[in-house]
Each structure stands twice: as structure tokens, then as C-alpha cells.
Amino acid sequence: MNRFPRVLAVRAGYDPDQVDALVRRIEGALGRGAPDGEPITADEIRAARFRTKLGGYHEVAVDFALQAFIVAVENRSAEGGGPVASRAEPSAEEHAARIERAAFRAGRLGMGYDEDQVDTFLDRVVATLRGTTDRPVTPGDVRSARFATVILKPGYAVREVDTFLADLAGVLETRLGR
Incomplete structure (x- = not known):
């Protein structure tokens, strides 16, 4: 399944398999899909790096989506639905x-x-x-x-x-x- 637009076949974009695996983890953590591995944190999303592949996903489209996912994961955590919800206020x-x-x-x-x-x-x-x-x-x-x-x-x-x-x-x- 193509989640994002692809770049031209002669140009490299983000590896679709890696991007899709990360998105599945994010959606699982947000309750939008079956949990896939450990719940993900906003910092893990920020740190995500992808190999490039000819004809891969368009980088800008993926980056914009990841920014939105970061906000959603942080909001879910703040509301008590994420992995850091039970933690006291950081020093x-x-x-x-x-x-x-x-x-x-x-x-x-x-x-x-x-x-x-x-x-x-x-x-x-x-x-x-x-x-x-x-x-x-x-x-x-x-x-x-x-x-x-x-x-x-x-x-x-x-x-x-x-x-x-x-x-x-x-x-x-x-x-x-x-």
C-alpha cells in the first residue's frame, strides 16, 4: 500500500518499507491500528531516519506527516494515553x-x-x-x-x-x- 506520493523512479526517496513500518507503530500507539511493537514516543519519531531508494516516498510528504504524528503522540501522552503519561513532571x-x-x-x-x-x-x-x-x-x-x-x-x-x-x-x- 502506498501511504505517500512517490518520487520519480529515477530519483531516490525514503524507503517505503521503513516508512510504513514506522507509521504502523505510530498508528498502533495512537489506537488507530493493531499495536505493532513497543509504543512509540515523539522523540523516537523525531529521531527516525530512513534509507533512500529509487522511486521511494517523497521526503517532504513523509516529513510533514511525521510532524503531525509527533503532535498527536505528544497530545496522547499528555492526556494519559501514551507511554509517559504516568510519569511525574520532569525536573x-x-x-x-x-x-x-x-x-x-x-x-x-x-x-x-x-x-x-x-x-x-x-x-x-x-x-x-x-x-x-x-x-x-x-x-x-x-x-x-x-x-x-x-x-x-x-x-x-x-x-x-x-x-x-x-x-x-x-x-x-x-x-x-x-
């Missing part, structure tokens, strides 16, 4: 460690946020959470963060960074009470 150190482990996909079509600017800003957020800075980042700083867009050089996927920052703003509001 500031756990949030800081999650930020340090964050990995963003490369921007598509040779365009994305400047990696150095994003990394520097996230380092400031980590220092804020650990209380090791004299210039703490506020939730408003996170919401208003802007980064240069790079073209034809390595950059982070814009939508993925924006989604991550929106989550961080909520974390800082909770942790800092602002």
Missing part, C-alpha cells in the same frame, strides 16, 4: 538534558535555520534551567526568538525548531512561574 535537569539531546532534521530544499544561532540559544535555555547564567532566558525570549535562515548550507528544519521552541516556552513558564 529542570531532565528538561535541560532533553534540550541537549535534541536533534533536528536538516532543512528541506537547502534552506533552514542557522545551526550555530539555534545551538547558542538552546545553550542559554539549558543554562537558565540549571541556574548557571546571569542572563536567564524568559518564556517571552523563547517565543520571540528569531534565527537567520541559511540557504545551500546546513540548517535546521524551520518547523521542527519552531515546534520545539513552543514546547520550551511552556516548560519555562512552568519552571520559572512566569
Whole structure:
């Protein structure tokens, strides 16, 4: 079954077998299909990488669908339906460690946020959470963060960074009470 549009047979796209296997796991975790293996987390979806194959699935279509699945899995977890629902609120150190482990996909079509600017800003957020800075980042700083867009050089996927920052703003509001 083709879940996504395919690229031309002379061009490489994501391996359909790998993508379909991941989607089956996601749908099982969301209750939209039979459970297929361990319940999946949003971080596992973010970390997913696929081999390429001539005539495979169109990368942009798959990436957009995965972004929607990440939101659905996070919402299900927050509502008590996912694997992390029973866990207590993470500590500031756990949030800081999650930020340090964050990995963003490369921007598509040779365009994305400047990696150095994003990394520097996230380092400031980590220092804020650990209380090791004299210039703490506020939730408003996170919401208003802007980064240069790079073209034809390595950059982070814009939508993925924006989604991550929106989550961080909520974390800082909770942790800092602002």
C-alpha cells in the first residue's frame, strides 16, 4: 500500500518499507491500528531516519506527516494515553538534558535555520534551567526568538525548531512561574 506520493523512479526517496513500518507503530500507539511493537514516543519519531531508494516516498510528504504524528503522540501522552503519561513532571535537569539531546532534521530544499544561532540559544535555555547564567532566558525570549535562515548550507528544519521552541516556552513558564 502506498501511504505517500512517490518520487520519480529515477530519483531516490525514503524507503517505503521503513516508512510504513514506522507509521504502523505510530498508528498502533495512537489506537488507530493493531499495536505493532513497543509504543512509540515523539522523540523516537523525531529521531527516525530512513534509507533512500529509487522511486521511494517523497521526503517532504513523509516529513510533514511525521510532524503531525509527533503532535498527536505528544497530545496522547499528555492526556494519559501514551507511554509517559504516568510519569511525574520532569525536573529542570531532565528538561535541560532533553534540550541537549535534541536533534533536528536538516532543512528541506537547502534552506533552514542557522545551526550555530539555534545551538547558542538552546545553550542559554539549558543554562537558565540549571541556574548557571546571569542572563536567564524568559518564556517571552523563547517565543520571540528569531534565527537567520541559511540557504545551500546546513540548517535546521524551520518547523521542527519552531515546534520545539513552543514546547520550551511552556516548560519555562512552568519552571520559572512566569
